[in-house]
Amino acid sequence: MDKAHTLAFLCDSLRALAQTPSPTGMTHLAEALLMDKLRQLGFSPWQSHKGAVFCQLNQVREGAGILLSAHIDTLGLMVRAIKPNGRLRITQLGGYPLQYAEQENVTVFTHAGREIPGTLRMNQPAVHANKDLSTLERSDENMEVVLDMRTGSKAETEALGIRAGDFIALDPRFVQSGEGFIKSRHMDDKASAAVLLTLARAFSRAEAACERPVYVLFTNYEEVGHGAAAGHPAGIRDMIAVDMGVVGDDLQTDEFRVSICAKDSGGPYNRELTGALADAAARLDLVYAVDIYPYYGSDTSAALHAGCDYRHALIGPGVAASHGYERVHEDGLWNTLMLLRGYLAQPV
Numbered sequence: 001m002d003k004a005h006t007l008a009f010l011c012d013s014l015r016a017l018a019q020t021p022s023p024t025g026m027t028h029l030a031e032a033l034l035m036d037k038l039r040q041l042g043f044s045p046w047q048s049h050k051g052a053v054f055c056q057l058n059q060v061r062e063g064a065g066i067l068l069s070a071h072i073d074t075l076g077l078m079v080r081a082i083k084p085n086g087r088l089r090i091t092q093l094g095g096y097p098l099q100y101a102e103q104e105n106v107t108v109f110t111h112a113g114r115e116i117p118g119t120l121r122m123n124q125p126a127v128h129a130n131k132d133l134s135t136l137e138r139s140d141e142n143m144e145v146v147l148d149m150r151t152g153s154k155a156e157t158e159a160l161g162i163r164a165g166d167f168i169a170l171d172p173r174f175v176q177s178g179e180g181f182i183k184s185r186h187m188d189d190k191a192s193a194a195v196l197l198t199l200a201r202a203f204s205r206a207e208a209a210c211e212r213p214v215y216v217l218f219t220n221y222e223e224v225g226h227g228a229a230a231g232h233p234a235g236i237r238d239m240i241a242v243d244m245g246v247v248g249d250d251l252q253t254d255e256f257r258v259s260i261c262a263k264d265s266g267g268p269y270n271r272e273l274t275g276a277l278a279d280a281a282a283r284l285d286l287v288y289a290v291d292i293y294p295y296y297g298s299d300t301s302a303a304l305h306a307g308c309d310y311r312h313a314l315i316g317p318g319v320a321a322s323h324g325y326e327r328v329h330e331d332g333l334w335n336t337l338m339l340l341r342g343y344l345a346q347p348v
């Protein structure tokens with residue numbers, strides 16, 4: 001496997017995914033992108049009723065199946081109401097402090113398919129007119145979306161085709177800043193989705209292999225908790241959620257490592273599978289960390305709570321400043337890809 005070309009494919013895929021808006025609940029554009037890319041690689045992907053993308057990466061029919069998931073839905077906003085002044089009251093999609101989205105450029109997607117630009121900001125954002133600006137709570141009452149359109153009334157905004165329930169995407173501000181760093185919103189979990197797509201490419205080129213049936217699953221409702229709850233192929237024994245590694249506090253994960261989670265808010269991960277992944281990382285000489293994520297849930301919880309009898313694990317690239325303007329590094333992406341490829345190559 002040529003590292004430079006593989007990483008270039010991974011980073012290009014990541015850029016394309018990051019720049020495709022997919023706030024949770026409006027993920028059809030990212031689904032279509034993945035369906036296209038998987039077909040271009042020679043696969044036959046399929047979708048569940050709610051839009052999750054599935055694909056088998058090899059032709060193996062017998063043996064304990066393994067499911068690798070990443071989520072393509074992201075944080076975002078929705079129109080809650082149109083104010084008398086024509087601006088938008090918002091409601092959040094997913095959990096994050098609103099100051100992480102303050103002054104961000106946004107796009108409103110109307111029901112009829114129009115895309116209207118605007119900015120999320122404080123109701124009175126001028127320093128010269130608001131002495132309390134720095135101390136006011138960043139809340140959906142104190143913040144609003146101002147459209148880049150000539151509108152000063154509810155009727156004028158309605159005439160643009162905007163109504164309650166329209167989705168709003170935050171500008172990802174994708175920057176490949178040199179030295180291998182990538183800064184962008186939504187690296188959670190598009191970084192892992194790009195890793196899985198690159199793993200698919202490796203299978204398509206016979207640069208990866210597995211004796212067991214291997215499936216990838218791109219879920220589209222992880223941020224609201226039911227991403228991987230349904231639609232799985234039969235015969236799965238193991239599920240590995242590939243999702244962001246937490247950077248912070250007393251954790252060992254950083255942006256250069258593949259992070260292996262031993263326990264999160266949902267309790268401990270499967271001891272055998274998690275141990276096997278850590279052993280594989282050590283054997284492959286990868287830069288990795290085993291950590292506890294104090295405030296975290298993954299798509300495996302959705303699957304287990306839905307009744308799936310799986311061994312479950314969680315790994316992923318370290319993502320700094322999660323749910324804000326996030327940062328990853330090529331090394332973390334590469335170590336995640338190599339751990340998946342190396343673990344899958346192990347004899348059953």
Ligand SMILES: [Zn+2]
Nearest residue numbers: 188189243244
């Ligand atoms: Zn995530």
